[in-house]
Amino acid sequence: MIDKWFSSLAAAVADVKDGATILCAGFGAVGMADELLEALLEQGAKDLVAVANNAGSGDRGLAALIAHGRVRKVICSYPRSDKPHAFEAAYKAGRLELELVPQGTLSERMRCAAAGLGGFYSPVGVGTRLAEGKEVREIDGRPYVLEMPLKGDVAFCKAQKSDRWGNLVYRKAARNFNPTMAMAADLTVVQVKEVVELGALDAEMIHTPGIFVDRVVQVAGAR
Amino acid sequence: MTAQARSLTRKQIAWRAAQDIADGSYVNLGIGLPTLVADFIPPDREIVFHSENGILGLGKAPAPGDADPDLINAGKGAASLLPGGSFFHHTDAFLMIRGGHVDLSLMGAFEVSAEGDLANWTTNDPHFAPGVGGAMDLAAGAREVRVLLEHTTKEGEPRLRRRCSYPLTAPRCVKRIYTNLAVVDVTAQGLSVCEMIEGMTLGDLQALTEPPLTLADGWRPLQAPAL
Numbered sequence: 001m002i003d004k005w006f007s008s009l010a011a012a013v014a015d016v017k018d019g020a021t022i023l024c025a026g027f028g029a030v031g032m033a034d035e036l037l038e039a040l041l042e043q044g045a046k047d048l049v050a051v052a053n054n055a056g057s058g059d060r061g062l063a064a065l066i067a068h069g070r071v072r073k074v075i076c077s078y079p080r081s082d083k084p085h086a087f088e089a090a091y092k093a094g095r096l097e098l099e100l101v102p103q104g105t106l107s108e109r110m111r112c113a114a115a116g117l118g119g120f121y122s123p124v125g126v127g128t129r130l131a132e133g134k135e136v137r138e139i140d141g142r143p144y145v146l147e148m149p150l151k152g153d154v155a156f157c158k159a160q161k162s163d164r165w166g167n168l169v170y171r172k173a174a175r176n177f178n179p180t181m182a183m184a185a186d187l188t189v190v191q192v193k194e195v196v197e198l199g200a201l202d203a204e205m206i207h208t209p210g211i212f213v214d215r216v217v218q219v220a221g222a223r
Numbered sequence: 224m225t226a227q228a229r230s231l232t233r234k235q236i237a238w239r240a241a242q243d244i245a246d247g248s249y250v251n252l253g254i255g256l257p258t259l260v261a262d263f264i265p266p267d268r269e270i271v272f273h274s275e276n277g278i279l280g281l282g283k284a285p286a287p288g289d290a291d292p293d294l295i296n297a298g299k300g301a302a303s304l305l306p307g308g309s310f311f312h313h314t315d316a317f318l319m320i321r322g323g324h325v326d327l328s329l330m331g332a333f334e335v336s337a338e339g340d341l342a343n344w345t346t347n348d349p350h351f352a353p354g355v356g357g358a359m360d361l362a363a364g365a366r367e368v369r370v371l372l373e374h375t376t377k378e379g380e381p382r383l384r385r386r387c388s389y390p391l392t393a394p395r396c397v398k399r400i401y402t403n404l405a406v407v408d409v410t411a412q413g414l415s416v417c418e419m420i421e422g423m424t425l426g427d428l429q430a431l432t433e434p435p436l437t438l439a440d441g442w443r444p445l446q447a448p449a450l
Contacts, residue, residue: 027276027295027299027313028295028299029299030276030292030293030295030299031293053313077354077355077356077357078354078355078356079352079354080351080352080354081299081354082299087352088352091352098352098353100353100354100355101355102355102356102357102358102359102360103275103313103317103355103356103357103360104275104313104314104316104317104318104320104321104357104360104364105359105360107313107314107316107317108314108317108318108321110314111314122321123321123363123364124321124359124360124363124364124393125359125363125393126363126393126394127391127393127394128359128390128391128392128393128394129390129391130355130359170310171293172291172293172294172304172310173274173276173277173278173293173294173295173302173310174293175277175310175311175312176276176277176312176313177312177313178312179312179313179314180312180313180314207312223292
């Protein structure tokens with residue numbers, strides 16, 4: 001029998017190791033698995049590499065991990081966004097490394113890892129500082145830069161509903177990076193607002209099939 | 224510049240850019256000045272606004288109290304969805320941009336060069352960590368890129384430059400420039416002035432612009448209603 005439901009946040013993040021690359025889905029504060037990331041803070045993992053669009057918002061989730069010095073490096077497109085004080089303090093103090101990646105390149109690099117591809121050539125960033133040191137190749141007369149896949153050890157995602165097979169449905173613009181990150185890690189842990197019986201989700205409307213999901217924890221009261 | 228030459232307001236720059244958006248276009252509006260463009264779309268045109276966080280059919284900001292915490296725009300502000308709108312994931316949102324499916328990207332800029340190079344993501348200010356967001360994706364990928372900006376800096380320095388002094392977002396991507404003083408096209412022959420405000424001469428405008436300007440055939444006064 002397949003049952004991906006975990007009864008506690010702590011159990012769902014218990015085996016995350018120091019130095020792990022964690023994919024933190026969300027855009028600003030929307031669609032972020034704050035409760036899972038706070039469980040990771042409790043668990044104590046450190047030297048983390050966090051991949052996220054923004055480097056934390058307010059004092060929750062990823063921002064809390066950064067504020068407590070658990071994150072060594074962030075890979076993101078736009079670190080300062082929507083109450084970025086935790087990031088700014090750590091960055092100015094020299095405690096946090098920053099790798100800047102164009103937003104679509106960030107997403108596509110993870111999709112590439114999920115799809116088992118060895119990289120891709122993108123027109124984005126060609127002729128800019130962010131392409132320095134990367135292979136450039138001309139295809140049909142246009143220059144493209146080689147971008148490498150980006151895989152997570154763990155992905156922390158948030159969805160609206162799940163069944164015990166881990167099929168996921170998101171709500172509105174809280175979908176954002178969640179489907180791509182859910183596919184791109186060795187271990188995918190998801191917090192959901194509602195759990196439903198197998199068969200209760202419309203098969204035509206499942207956004208992330210359960211094959212990509214390892215663990216599901218219900219956090220009914222999440223923002 | 225003569226006494227009656229009157230610079231456009233930010234709303235008027237946005238209004239002017241809105242008049243050029245074709246009916247049926249899929250359009251991405253950048254954060255800041257371009258966001259104002261949505262308020263000035265002529266009523267006879269149906270435009271679908273794309274948001275990088277996975278939305279097509281972005282509507283106006285909801286009334287206070289009607290905001291949905293799961294529905295925000297690229298600037299992280301409360302948003303709404305029009306009938307016919309859709310949600311999708313980030314990778315598809317950027318596939319739409321990079322693959323040339325988005326007809327038009329309107330962005331702000333620090334500087335634009337005579338060849339259409341765009342600089343709008345960092346000023347190298349050591350006090351701020353840099354952030355690029357979706358700017359490079361839009362600049363390299365949208366089918367057409369137009370920018371809205373003040374013609375000069377607060378200190379009066381030209382923002383239209385021979386070469387950008389700030390790091391590039393993408394080379395040779397900008398096709399049209401809307402400023403508080405003029406509408407300028409980037410052409411193979413250089414910057415071509417399509418419109419400039421009444422009371423301004425090409426010499427006046429050239430004094431505020433680094434690369435050489437030419438007047439386009441059929442150029443007109445730049446006019447916008449009081450807003």
